[in-house]
Amino acid sequence: GEFEKRWPKSVLVGGVLFRGAESAFLQTIGKEKAEDLLPAVIGKLERVVREHPQLEQMSGARQEWGSALYRMGKFAEGASVLKEIPEAERSGALATVSLMQGDCLLRTMPQEADDAVSTGRMVVQAERAALQFSSFVGANPKHAEAAEAYLKLGYCYQKMAGAKMDGTQWDYMNKARDCYGKIMEGVKWDHPIAAPAAFERAKILLVQGNSGGAEGDLKRFLEDPLSKTQWAPAAKLKLAGLWRIVGRPQEGADLLARNLEQNDSRLQVMVAYEYGMCLKDAGKGADAKKVFEELSAKDPGTVEGVNSLWRAAQVDREALTAAIDAARARLRVAKRATDVETAKKGMEAAVGAMREWLTRHHADAT
Numbered sequence: 001g002e003f004e005k006r007w008p009k010s011v012l013v014g015g016v017l018f019r020g021a022e023s024a025f026l027q028t029i030g031k032e033k034a035e036d037l038l039p040a041v042i043g044k045l046e047r048v049v050r051e052h053p054q055l056e057q058m059s060g061a062r063q064e065w066g067s068a069l070y071r072m073g074k075f076a077e078g079a080s081v082l083k084e085i086p087e088a089e090r091s092g093a094l095a096t097v098s099l100m101q102g103d104c105l106l107r108t109m110p111q112e113a114d115d116a117v118s119t120g121r122m123v124v125q126a127e128r129a130a131l132q133f134s135s136f137v138g139a140n141p142k143h144a145e146a147a148e149a150y151l152k153l154g155y156c157y158q159k160m161a162g163a164k165m166d167g168t169q170w171d172y173m174n175k176a177r178d179c180y181g182k183i184m185e186g187v188k189w190d191h192p193i194a195a196p197a198a199f200e201r202a203k204i205l206l207v208q209g210n211s212g213g214a215e216g217d218l219k220r221f222l223e224d225p226l227s228k229t230q231w232a233p234a235a236k237l238k239l240a241g242l243w244r245i246v247g248r249p250q251e252g253a254d255l256l257a258r259n260l261e262q263n264d265s266r267l268q269v270m271v272a273y274e275y276g277m278c279l280k281d282a283g284k285g286a287d288a289k290k291v292f293e294e295l296s297a298k299d300p301g302t303v304e305g306v307n308s309l310w311r312a313a314q315v316d317r318e319a320l321t322a323a324i325d326a327a328r329a330r331l332r333v334a335k336r337a338t339d340v341e342t343a344k345k346g347m348e349a350a351v352g353a354m355r356e357w358l359t360r361h362h363a364d365a366t
Contacts, residue, residue, distance in 0.1 A: 022061075025068060038068050042072070059089045059094055062081055067100065105129035109159070146186070147187050147193040154175075158172070177208075184197050189220070215242055218236075218238055218239040222239075240252035249280075272294075272295050317354075
């Protein structure tokens, strides 16, 4: 400020103002309540950019301005500021500009697309963000932030795949899978990005029908260090579901039995429901019915709670059907009159139980 007052016409004013603003910005890093200091810093940087367009450090000023806006949670404004930094200058100290710009775009992307307009906006935003992340990893493949960029790029591709209905969704799924694969190949398993990368790749492999590959990724969460991450419970739930689908429900039930207690109430409900499904498919109908009845009573407003009502009924129906089949088989092989009579009574009892069950459930439904 003093320099500008004494020499307002000097060609050095812009540089001096930038250094002052830069110093103020750096002083906010690591400070408590930095959000109280950032508005003044943003004002200084904005003035530098507006009043000194020929400044040699213009891109640096825009980067710090965008960073300050980012820290304030003003992501749309931050993306607009960072957009003005030329691609040719995004190296060295400015290498992370594309990463931050992409992150700003990602954070302002519509998360729910329930109509054509919002879906279109989401896809456009995802494409713009993906371009920034792709530019960053393309120019900085060995950068310390490359893993983070690949994770966010993979997420963009997944969002695009979910919105596309023209056949290109599979290409985007492959691109997302490859992004997560690059992370898993390039970092150690204790890296904070390794766990979400492995989990997301497993989800894609499941969609693509590669159950073996998905199982391999999900089983990593059974051992340290991934077993201690926040993604481990959801990964174990996915693994148990996979084992159930491929005909190994008892393994799924055993895994979930060790992980029934969850801190997240929503995940707790999902784990309990899948546990019941695994027990049912493993032939332990009575145990499964108990799980379903407890879940429907405890969490009646959830999808799993509602589904548990008819899953419990399904267990009864399957048991009654099995009893009828067994009675029919005994009747088929009976030779002596006494055996035939006993088999008929068994069949009548089984059919009667089924009829009673149907009557009861019809009354409950009406």
